[in-house]
Amino acid sequence: MAGGVRKVYGSLECPNTLKVLACIFEHSLDFQFIPINLKEGEHKREPFLSLNPFGVVPVLEHDGYKQFECRAIIRAMAHEFSSSLQDNDLIYWDERKQAIVSNWVDVEDHKFEPPALELINELAIKPENGLEPDETVVAKAEAKLGAVLDVYEARLGKFKYLAADKFTIADLLHLPNLQSLLGTARGKKLIESRPKVSLWCSQILARPAWSSVLQMKNKPPQSTHL
C-alpha cells in the first residue's frame, strides 16, 4: 500500500489526539503515530503548518487527504469503516438515528468539554506544575459541568449510552476528559454522585480500545520525527 499508511500527528498529552487514537483502535486500523512536541511549539511552525494552517493537533494524513479537526476525523473514520449490518458500528446509517448521534457529538463539543477542560486545568494540570487552583474558576466550572451531567443522568435513564442503546462516537469523544476528571477528587465526585453517569463512565472506560490508548500513553512508541 504505497502512500497508504495512515499517519496521526499529535501529542499523547492532548485529549483530542487521544480521541482520534481511541477511534482508530475501535476500528483496529493500522497507523503510524508522529509525535508533535507542543512544549517546543512544533505545531506552530513548518512543516506542521502545511498539515494544519491553524497550528493545532491532531492531524490525520491518509492517501493524500489531510484532516485536522478531531471530531471531523472521527466522524469520517466511523463512516468509512462501518457496515450497515453490524451492531457494533459507532454510527448509524439511518439518517434520523445518526442525526441524534450528531446531536450528542455536538453536546460533548459545546457543553461537556469546555467546563471539563477548565476543571482538569485547575485541578490536575496546575497542581502538577506547582500552581494553586483558582477556587472561583473551579466553583463555576463545577456548577456548569454538574448541570450538564444532570442532563446526562436523565438521558442515561432512557438509553444505555448517550445517543442510543449502543456505544457511538458521541460516547467515545468523552473518554479522555472523563479519565482525567476521575483522576481528581472533585471530578470523581461529580461523576460518582450520579449513578447512571457513573455506570456509563465505567463501561465506556473499560473498552479494550481505550485500554490500548492508555497503554500507548504510558509507554509511548519509539519516536518518529516529523
Add this chain to the structure above:
Amino acid sequence: MAGGVRKVYGSLECPNTLKVLACIFEHSLDFQFIPINLKEGEHKREPFLSLNPFGVVPVLEHDGYKQFECRAIIRAMAHEFSSSLQDNDLIYWDERKQAIVSNWVDVEDHKFEPPALELINELAIKPENGLEPDETVVAKAEAKLGAVLDVYEARLGKFKYLAADKFTIADLLHLPNLQSLLGTARGKKLIESRPKVSLWCSQILARPAWSSVLQMKNKPPQSTHL
C-alpha cells in the same frame, strides 16, 4: 402528513436559528416557525426545556425526532435531502470528500464563530443597546478573526468554496455572522481587505435561500406560540 410538519423553534435574532432556516430554504422544505422569546427567558423554562434540556435555540422537531444542536440539524437535513447524483447537494456521499466538508464545518464552529461573535457583540449589539464597545476585546477578536480569514484567503485560492469547488454546509454555516460583520465598518474591512474572502462572501450571501431568510427576518411570520 399527520405529525409530519417540520417545526423550527427559535429566534430570528439568533444566528444559529438563521443557519437552520438557510438550510431549510436551500432544500425548499415546508416548515412551521415557532418563535421563542429569548428576552423573556422562554428557552429556560418548560415547555421549551422538554424540547432541549440545555435551554438553547434552535430546536427542530419532526416526526417525533427532536434535535437541538444547529450543526447536527444541518448535517442531518443535508444528508436526508441530498441525492448522490446532484451537483447542488450541500454534502458529498463520498466519505473522503465529506470528511473535508466536516473538517471545515468544525473550523466554522471552533475558529471562525468565536471571534466573529465577539466582534458582532462589541461592534453591533452593544452600540444598539447604547453601550460603548470595549476596545481591548475588539482588538483581540479582530486579530484572531483576521488570522482565520488569512487561512480562508489561502484556501479560497485553491477552491471556489471553503471545503470544495461547490457550496456546502461548511459555507452555509458562515452566513448569519458574515452578514452581521458586513454591517459594521471594522467587520466589513476585515472581509473586504481580502479579495478572495470578499468574493466568496458576496457569492454565498447572494444565494436565494439566504435572501428568503433575510426576508423572513425583516417580516417575521404571524406568531405561533409555543
